[in-house]
Amino acid sequence: MTNHIVERASARLNESTLLEMFWGMLLSRRLDERAWALHRQGKIHFHISGMGHEAAQVGTAFALNRGVDYIHPYYRDLALSLAVGITPTDFMMSLFGRKDEYSSGGRQMPSHFSSKDKHIISGSSPVATQVPQAAGLAFAIQYRQKCGLVDPNDTSQPRLALACLGEGSTSQGEWHEGMNWAGVHKLPFICLVQNNIYAISVPLESQMAVANVADRATAYGVAGVVVDGNDVLAVYDVMVQAVQRAYSGGGATLVEAKTYRPVPHSSDDDDRSYRSREEVAEWKKKDPIMRFQNSLLEDGILNDSLLHDYESRARAEVDKAQADAEAAPLPDAEEVFGSVYAPLEEQP
Amino acid sequence: MTNHIVERASARLNESTLLEMFWGMLLSRRLDERAWALHRQGKIHFHISGMGHEAAQVGTAFALNRGVDYIHPYYRDLALSLAVGITPTDFMMSLFGRKDEYSSGGRQMPSHFSSKDKHIISGSSPVATQVPQAAGLAFAIQYRQKCGLVDPNDTSQPRLALACLGEGSTSQGEWHEGMNWAGVHKLPFICLVQNNIYAISVPLESQMAVANVADRATAYGVAGVVVDGNDVLAVYDVMVQAVQRAYSGGGATLVEAKTYRPVPHSSDDDDRSYRSREEVAEWKKKDPIMRFQNSLLEDGILNDSLLHDYESRARAEVDKAQADAEAAPLPDAEEVFGSVYAPLEEQP
Amino acid sequence: MTQATLIDAIRMAMDEEMGRDPRVFLTGEDVGRRGGVFRASQGLFDKYGAERVVDSPLAELSIIAIGIGAALADLRPICEIQFADFIHPAFNQIVNEAAKFYYRSNGEWRVPLVIRSPYGGGISGGLYHSQSVEAFFAHVPGLKIVIPSTPHDAKGLLKSAVRDPNPVLFFEPKKGYRAIKGELSEDDYTVPIGPARIAREGRDLSVFAYGMMAHYTTQAAEKVARTDGIDAEVVDLRTLLPLDKTAILDSVKKTGKALIVYEDNRTMGYGAEVAAVLADEGFEYLDGPVRRLTGLDVPAVPFSHHMQEFFMPNPDTIAEAIRELAGY
Amino acid sequence: MTQATLIDAIRMAMDEEMGRDPRVFLTGEDVGRRGGVFRASQGLFDKYGAERVVDSPLAELSIIAIGIGAALADLRPICEIQFADFIHPAFNQIVNEAAKFYYRSNGEWRVPLVIRSPYGGGISGGLYHSQSVEAFFAHVPGLKIVIPSTPHDAKGLLKSAVRDPNPVLFFEPKKGYRAIKGELSEDDYTVPIGPARIAREGRDLSVFAYGMMAHYTTQAAEKVARTDGIDAEVVDLRTLLPLDKTAILDSVKKTGKALIVYEDNRTMGYGAEVAAVLADEGFEYLDGPVRRLTGLDVPAVPFSHHMQEFFMPNPDTIAEAIRELAGY
Numbered sequence A, B: 001m002t003n004h005i006v007e008r009a010s011a012r013l014n015e016s017t018l019l020e021m022f023w024g025m026l027l028s029r030r031l032d033e034r035a036w037a038l039h040r041q042g043k044i045h046f047h048i049s050g051m052g053h054e055a056a057q058v059g060t061a062f063a064l065n066r067g068v069d070y071i072h073p074y075y076r077d078l079a080l081s082l083a084v085g086i087t088p089t090d091f092m093m094s095l096f097g098r099k100d101e102y103s104s105g106g107r108q109m110p111s112h113f114s115s116k117d118k119h120i121i122s123g124s125s126p127v128a129t130q131v132p133q134a135a136g137l138a139f140a141i142q143y144r145q146k147c148g149l150v151d152p153n154d155t156s157q158p159r160l161a162l163a164c165l166g167e168g169s170t171s172q173g174e175w176h177e178g179m180n181w182a183g184v185h186k187l188p189f190i191c192l193v194q195n196n197i198y199a200i201s202v203p204l205e206s207q208m209a210v211a212n213v214a215d216r217a218t219a220y221g222v223a224g225v226v227v228d229g230n231d232v233l234a235v236y237d238v239m240v241q242a243v244q245r246a247y248s249g250g251g252a253t254l255v256e257a258k259t260y261r262p263v264p265h266s267s268d269d270d271d272r273s274y275r276s277r278e279e280v281a282e283w284k285k286k287d288p289i290m291r292f293q294n295s296l297l298e299d300g301i302l303n304d305s306l307l308h309d310y311e312s313r314a315r316a317e318v319d320k321a322q323a324d325a326e327a328a329p330l331p332d333a334e335e336v337f338g339s340v341y342a343p344l345e346e347q348p
Numbered sequence C, D: 001m002t003q004a005t006l007i008d009a010i011r012m013a014m015d016e017e018m019g020r021d022p023r024v025f026l027t028g029e030d031v032g033r034r035g036g037v038f039r040a041s042q043g044l045f046d047k048y049g050a051e052r053v054v055d056s057p058l059a060e061l062s063i064i065a066i067g068i069g070a071a072l073a074d075l076r077p078i079c080e081i082q083f084a085d086f087i088h089p090a091f092n093q094i095v096n097e098a099a100k101f102y103y104r105s106n107g108e109w110r111v112p113l114v115i116r117s118p119y120g121g122g123i124s125g126g127l128y129h130s131q132s133v134e135a136f137f138a139h140v141p142g143l144k145i146v147i148p149s150t151p152h153d154a155k156g157l158l159k160s161a162v163r164d165p166n167p168v169l170f171f172e173p174k175k176g177y178r179a180i181k182g183e184l185s186e187d188d189y190t191v192p193i194g195p196a197r198i199a200r201e202g203r204d205l206s207v208f209a210y211g212m213m214a215h216y217t218t219q220a221a222e223k224v225a226r227t228d229g230i231d232a233e234v235v236d237l238r239t240l241l242p243l244d245k246t247a248i249l250d251s252v253k254k255t256g257k258a259l260i261v262y263e264d265n266r267t268m269g270y271g272a273e274v275a276a277v278l279a280d281e282g283f284e285y286l287d288g289p290v291r292r293l294t295g296l297d298v299p300a301v302p303f304s305h306h307m308q309e310f311f312m313p314n315p316d317t318i319a320e321a322i323r324e325l326a327g328y
């Protein structure tokens, strides 16, 4: 496992980018909190949260060529998806299962992000299926370059594929097989494991007999890195390296971001049966947003009035998103029939 | 990966056991050669061979509590199966698809070894399926011990489960998931990978990006060992350690035996399209039987007249097995209907 | 005798069987401390311990393969697949392995394995928490498939499944987990795997269903009896594999007409086989077409409310289909 | 126009499509230097190179998943599964993923993927080299399923499959690879996915089949025409999903009787759906029961000769079934 950060790419980030990162994390959090509230109010059926994972996701997003590189997210990737271009209204439309909902026309449960435009691949619920598929996207990138169908330096073209998943999901054969292709073909591929030490109720030690998911990288001949997933800049730093490796033909990287989920698995879960309140409280102290906020305040990049502005803006955006979604109609029953088969003319 | 042989268990093997091992390898080889001949003569439909793998298999078998510990072999495990109690006639009956054939009543292709009596689990053709199943057998062993259903030192009871497969088959998700259970539960389990550097035509480097399959052990928190699979005593030595680990609650071991398949993948294959005659010739020099034979001759354990006896005995056994099988009837067509469901009374 | 829900019955069956036979154990995702995401195993971890109620890694094929291995070694595993939609990674282990062990070993190796899984729509689960999967497995000789629609049957059939020497898929209509209530005895009874149950006797036409649809069909039949004077016979198939052909043919011999209701998508859904049997062996009894009222031929049940409701048959659409066929 | 075998036609189709469109590539086990274990891709590695004829690791789910990913990225993968029996590990990727992408993204993401695989019995392959698997997938809206029975169709349909924007399963009756011969044009023609083919016109009864059974059925029909004067119509379904209902209903409207032949095991085999459609929408045309002549309801085709032969329909048993139904 290589974990030597020779130079910190994050040291070169300018203030406005740092603030943009902070904003991305904050907006995701406020939207996420609203979703929980809407569920408590009985207004929506279901929410699955990205809380606590914002640093891992925003640190990752900012290292990519956003909207161009392929990403194949999982259900916690709200902050990642927002950073790549999904809007709060898009997300609210999903929560309410509205007509013309952006990802699936209201067919999928919320948090199944998708946008062809932004190169966000439509995800399913069965975990880990996205990993070998994302390896396939990376394979296609490499194929086009090798076969001379595209210029490897053309930044308007995807140059890597990213797949995200939780640590529990690496137990799936799907993950193994995807990682193996990435290693064998030295694919421009990054696998980000967001290790929050639980798969619903199942703790890490019942899931695998290794301390770090990244220890599994050696089995595939790919680079493996462990990073503090609550430190957005640390994540950014290792991701910049992983991206560089992918872009330069150096192959795949397995990045493990250690983090925590401070809330139940989803709105259907009650986490009191499987973990103590003390454990949760302890972890909340490491909250990635508070942490970044404090460091930005310390560095004088953020100040109280700016913070206040951000908070108001976030509230306003979330309010508006909710209002727009609530006002939007539901899909008609007959929409159930659409888009089973792509018509022949519609050759992609 | 641990590969420190502190003491060589094989040093304690007496002459008669060494000769028994040699005999096991030789008999397997002669039977295997006959199968190829029968195929060339058009007498049988299919043969898949264990040639070149005899040392890996016999070295393994002799380290086990044969006929008691569970083994879940793969199609190359002729020498292993013979060492555990399958007879040449049993094997010949399979080659000819005879009535009352021992493993499946003529339903399975040859080399799908099975014997409930000898604790050889019935194998299928889809590769790697046996690995998580064998982990399940190991789980059952541990379960009985933990739940007080059996005495852990009772040598009449299975105390470990062994699964065998080729290196190519470790690419399957099945393998990953089985290994993972073995690691998480510290199961009394051994996975023997017989690495002959090809999966039919696909060479190792197109299969995985690691030099040794055993490098993958770290991903599961289990012990991993590489051994020269053409050296029967070296295999025996590492297997004795693996068996001890399993019996004593120390968990699972991944053993990789490096070897070669000097013949085509099966009687349906023609290996000239994917490997050079020079490569095959080079490997044949490392033949495990010649190697063991020479060392036994050198050590004076074997001599020419004894060798001659063994060869005659092998020929006689193979002749008789063939004659018996050829004389046996084919299954009746209606036998196709039997044993779809176990009857309710037949509660195991 | 108490009133209980479907899921209570399932829990009671597991509890009793674990109490009866120390070889019975439970594994699956979150079955331990969490008691299962639907709470089917609630309390069992505390009662029987971590050895016998085993949280698995998140990997379905190995949940089944571990179960197969343990069953070969003469334990009695109950493997829970959290949602039927997630059984597909284990397809190879179920179809190529569990189903074929007995046959491929000429009756030597048995796989006394139970696979439990909640299936079906109507709970806003979207494409991947609403699937019906029974049709895939109904094509596989060597498997048995059971789908209960009452608490009484759920308990008795699950206990039979645990005692069966063959692999049994036990699919539970999750929409009915708490919605379906009925009498539940605390006795150690079993309900045999195989025979269908006449849920309602009738003379005018036969309706075949299972799971949630059996429940709805019974409601629909009562309704059309009141409102239209149509006397529909409702046959709850309960066991899909092997199919109780006799019950089907006997019923249609009496009524002359058949409607099959299932919530799975139509094409190659389980009712296709029922219809095919009737079109062949029941042809001379038929006074009208064999109708199917089914889920829609789209990839899966959508999340958003109207689409979800439109996908699935319900007591009203079933009543309508009964009327239409009765009037043929 | 030359005489060619089924496998020649498949190879020619791949060659032509790879020549036409640089996005078309082939992956699977041993497809490279070895040219496939059945030699379907013989010569393509030399012609198009290791970039476009890619030996995969021994792992079917990833063969399909890599294909899905590449298809999402607008390549045109042809994924070979060495034997249909080994498609089961990829079931999740096919059923939950490939089939549902277009629907789940409301038409945004397409998966123009071809999965080729040899299937069927009669080659002494035993339980795991003889399976028919089409029935499983025929239950999955979002997939297309094609099974050719002549070289002409094999080439034209495979080329259509490569050009189709949807995932297409292309199952090849391996017993016919070299046994089935016919005219093969070197033109760049396609055969549309969807319509069935009337392999033989007839008035007395309709026989529906596909793959090797379509080939056998045509032989059987010729035979009974000669020996018994029975004029059977043979419909080669060719596309199983979506099913050409019109062709089926039209044929039975004319003949009044239907026999369905498939070598897969009977229960829930593909013919169940054909029978169900006829029992409903074709009921008024039927002058007799809808018969199925099928493989046996055992877990898979045994290895040993007599058992294998007994498992599968053949021209003689088909002829017998035609006679029986014609005489009804």
Ligand SMILES: Cc1ncc(C[n+]2csc(CCOP(=O)(O)OP(=O)(O)O)c2C)c(N)n1
Binding pocket: A076, A125, A126, A127, A165, A166, A167, A168, A169, A170, A194, A196, A198, A199, A200, A265, C029, C058, C060, C082, C086, C089
């Ligand atoms: C194949 C499959 N099995 C089971 C589930 C049900 N399930 C959804 S999320 C989850 C836990 C995932 O844990 P992990 O991978 O650690 O991700 P986390 O939710 O902790 O971020 C489970 C079991 C599923 N979605 N897919």
Ligand SMILES: Cc1ncc(C[n+]2csc(CCOP(=O)(O)OP(=O)(O)O)c2C)c(N)n1
Binding pocket: B076, B125, B126, B127, B165, B166, B167, B168, B169, B170, B194, B196, B198, B199, B200, B265, D029, D058, D060, D082, D086, D089
């Ligand atoms: C799931 C599955 N896919 C494909 C095959 C066809 N097949 C049989 S053996 C084999 C190669 C196995 O290679 P390896 O695991 O290295 O074992 P070896 O034969 O070299 O001993 C293949 C591809 C199979 N049996 N099962």
Ligand SMILES: [Mg+2]
Binding pocket: A166, A167, A168, A194, A195, A196, A197, A198, A199, A200
């Ligand atoms: Mg987790």
Ligand SMILES: [Mg+2]
Binding pocket: B166, B167, B168, B194, B195, B196, B197, B198, B199, B200
């Ligand atoms: Mg090999």
